[in-house]
Amino acid sequence: MARVLTVRHINRCIACYSCMLACTRAVYGQFSLVRSAIQIRTRGGLQSKLAADVCLGCAEPACARACPREALLSRKGGGVVFIRSRCDGCAACVEACIARVIRMDPEDGRPIVCVQCGTCVRYCPHGVLAMAAVGEGGA
Numbered sequence: 001m002a003r004v005l006t007v008r009h010i011n012r013c014i015a016c017y018s019c020m021l022a023c024t025r026a027v028y029g030q031f032s033l034v035r036s037a038i039q040i041r042t043r044g045g046l047q048s049k050l051a052a053d054v055c056l057g058c059a060e061p062a063c064a065r066a067c068p069r070e071a072l073l074s075r076k077g078g079g080v081v082f083i084r085s086r087c088d089g090c091a092a093c094v095e096a097c098i099a100r101v102i103r104m105d106p107e108d109g110r111p112i113v114c115v116q117c118g119t120c121v122r123y124c125p126h127g128v129l130a131m132a133a134v135g136e137g138g139a
Contacts, residue, residue: 002077003131004057004116005038012126013050015040022123027115035105037114038129052128055079055114056099059134063113066096072113077134079116087111 020036028035039053057078064072064080071087072080089109094102102111121129 002075002134003118004078004134005054005114005118005121006130006132007052007054007128008130008132009126009128010050010052013040013052013128014126015042015050016125018123018125019120019129022119023114026117026119035107035112037101037112038120039101053099053101054129055101055116057114057116057134058098062096062098063093063102066092068092072111075116080113082111082113082115084110 017033017040019038020033020040021031023036023038024030024032027037037055041051041053042048043051059078061072061074061080064074068090069086069088071083072093073083075081087110089104091104091111093111093113094104102113104110105112118131121131
């Protein structure tokens with residue numbers, strides 16, 4: 001059964017960034033907060049709560065429809081498959097993303113896209129994130 005990334009318990013998040021570091025380690029083989037597909041941030045101010053910007057795992061992703069090179073393909077069950085070699089860095093996916101979570105990679109000029117691998121979930125020490133079966137909290 002297909003699963004998509006969800007934020008289950010944001011109130012447990014302590015901004016340790018383990019999820020972000022695990023993401024970039026799995027995708028790029030390096031530790032980088034900038035290149036992570038998931039972004040943990042404050043909502044502003046010193047006493048504010050945290051937010052997790054994550055891909056919604058859309059069943060019919062607008063980012064994939066917008067890609068003129070078919071570098072993003074719909075993934076069965078939601079989300080996308082990213083074929084980096086097809087991408088020319090046009091950023092059409094960034095504009096099309098309804099969750100506004102796709103950003104351009106400052107190092108290689110291609111989009112930073114969540115591929116719903118679940119690595120971030122495995123490394124979150126506080127159970128903030130989960131991979132949910134489609135229909136139980138995913139898109």
